[in-house]
Structures are given as structure tokens and as C-alpha cells.
Amino acid sequence: MITTDILIIGAGPTGLFTVFEAGLLKLKCHLIDALPQPGGQLTELYPKKPIFDIPGFPSINAGDLVDNLMEQTKQFQPGFTLGETAQTLTRLEDGTFEVITNKGTVHHAKAVAIAGGLGTFEPRKPALENLADYEENGVEYFIKEPEHFRNKKVVIAGGGDSALDWSIFLADIASEVTLIHRRNEFRGALDSVEKVQALKNQGKIHMMTPAEVIGLKGEGKLNAITVVKEGETFDIETDYFIPLFGLTPKLGDLGNWGLEIEKNAIKVNNSLDYQTNIPGVYAIGDINTYPGKLKLILCGFHEATLMCQSIYNMLNPGKKFVLKYTTVSGIDGFDGSRKEAEKAVVMKID
């Protein structure tokens, strides 16, 4: 069992920043995310897109922002359960919570922060008759551990950034990489398309376009796929088939936790602390709704900050807490008044 002060469901930017704000208050955090890596939409949907509305950064790539957030959380040593979905929430008699994931991991926490964004991202699956027979038996929708594919034959299908980027990455790891797309044009970044083209020319990636996977074969485990290309049907031997057709966001199990839901989002008390109708359960970032809600990264950061203050007060009733700033030294330009400044900036918790 994993025990923590705040269990954060969702390791997107909002969940990650919560770790920092909670850490300042000496509250320990553990994060669960359905995806195999942190970063939420930023990592999964637009890692290379620049963002222009993060205060202090005139422009920052989404992937770099996630790296920075991870760096910022490090000092508070959060725990991570990645690649698992929070499935059930139970409020125990003493007011604490038990959350169990789809893989049976049990978490115990004093407060729960749902930072689930648009919900879990469900992979779009190809319409293949016996697909379910091969899921986790050769058919994969996420690449959690690239080493898993070392010296294996891999077929990737898709025309977006994920399909291109993983084809490039696995070209150096797998014994054979085949990229199949039903159109001749790819939707991904030009740079990635050029890299794939170069690897194709070097014989490191086989590219098949326009082509489509129409069947899966193998006794118990996948060992071949059937492809149709320009009217011709043939089999390709492979160890893995990885369709990367994008992800669909779903509120999923969170919708069955007794939370007040409005238009696929969790209703919160915005004027105070983003608490839901279940005391001790909060919803922050894209997943919540209240009058005037804006689905922006900086709004998630703000909500996380107010929520942490509320959780601190809930867990420490009557304890005086003076929040000031996080910097204690290096304030350039302060001389005569520096003493006063330092007094003001020390975090005082008790």
C-alpha cells in the first residue's frame, strides 16, 4: 500500500505543480497517471509546440515546460504510479481515502487532488476482428519501455507525430521497423517526416504507404499482420503491432465516484479552494468547472496553490501558518532593507 498526504490523480502540469506547492507546506505527494510518462496533454498531444502564456517565459516548448516542472518537484521527492488508472475512490471512516488503480495498486491518502485534465486518454483502436486476442500479446498502444522492443520486429501504424517519432526512436533498437500509413502524406512535424525519410533511405525503416493493416495472425501471440497495399494483400512477420492512431479523452471511472459532474467536468467551489462535493476531495486544472472557468495551464497552477493552502488548514486545524515567498537569498538590489526582506521571505510553518 502506498501512503501519502495528498494523492494527486493526474501528472499533467497542474498535478506536477501541486507537488511543489504542497512541498512548501511540508505535505508529501504521490501522483497516479494513466499515461506512462508525466506531462498530461503537453507531453501526449503537443510536446514540441511553443506556449506563450506562461508567466516569465515569453516562449517555452511544452516538453521543456514539463521537464522544468519535473525538476521543480524533485526536491520534494514525490512518488509516481505511472501507466495505471485510478479506478475507485473510497472515503474511510476516519475521513481519509483509499484509491485503487486498474492494476490493483492501493493508495491511502489524507486528501485527494483530482488533476485529471480531460480525463484518461483512451487509444483509438483499429477495427480488427480479433484485436482483443492480441492486446498485450503483441499489440501495444503505448510504448512504456522502448528496451522491450530491442532486437524485435515491430510494425507501427499511423500518420501523426507519435507514429513518426517512435519509428525514428525504435529504428536504433528494434531489429526491424515497418511504418504503415493509409495515406502517402504524414500529419506530423516536417522535421520528423524528413528524419523518417532519411532512415528509410538508409534501410533502417521500411515504409508502406498507402497501406492498411487488415488482419492479425498468430497462435496465442501475434506473429504476423495482414496488409493491403494498392489492392494487393500480403502478410508481414512481426513480433509487435503498434497502432498509434491518437488518443480520445474520457472522464472514465472518475464519473462514478459520486462527484457532482457538469458537462463532463467536476463541479467545485471556486470561491474557496476547489473542493468538490466530497469533503477532502479537490478538483483542479482542466477537469473542474465553476463560473468563469478557463482551461489554461496558469489557471491550473493558481488553483493548485489555493488548494494546497486549504489542505494544509484541513490537516492542521488551528495551526498558524504564515505564507511568504520562497526566496531567502540572492535578492539583488536589496541592501539597507534586506534584513526586512529576508524576514518576510522565510517560509514559516509553525
Ligand SMILES: Cc1cc2nc3c(=O)[nH]c(=O)nc-3n(C[C@H](O)[C@H](O)[C@H](O)COP(=O)(O)OP(=O)(O)OC[C@H]3O[C@@H](n4cnc5c(N)ncnc54)[C@H](O)[C@@H]3O)c2cc1C
Ligand atoms: C494543442 C493544445 C495546445 C494548447 N496550448 C495551450 C497554451 O498555449 N497555453 C495554455 O495555457 N494551455 C494550452 N492548452 C491547454 C493545456 O494543455 C491544459 O490547460 C493543461 O494541459 C491542463 O493541465 P492538467 O494538468 O489540468 O490536465 P492534463 O494536462 O490533461 O493532464 C491530466 C492527466 O491526468 C491523467 N488522468 C486522468 N484521469 C485519470 C485517472 N482516472 N487515473 C490516472 N490518471 C488520470 C491523464 O492521463 C493526464 O495525463 C493546450 C491544449 C492543447 C490540446
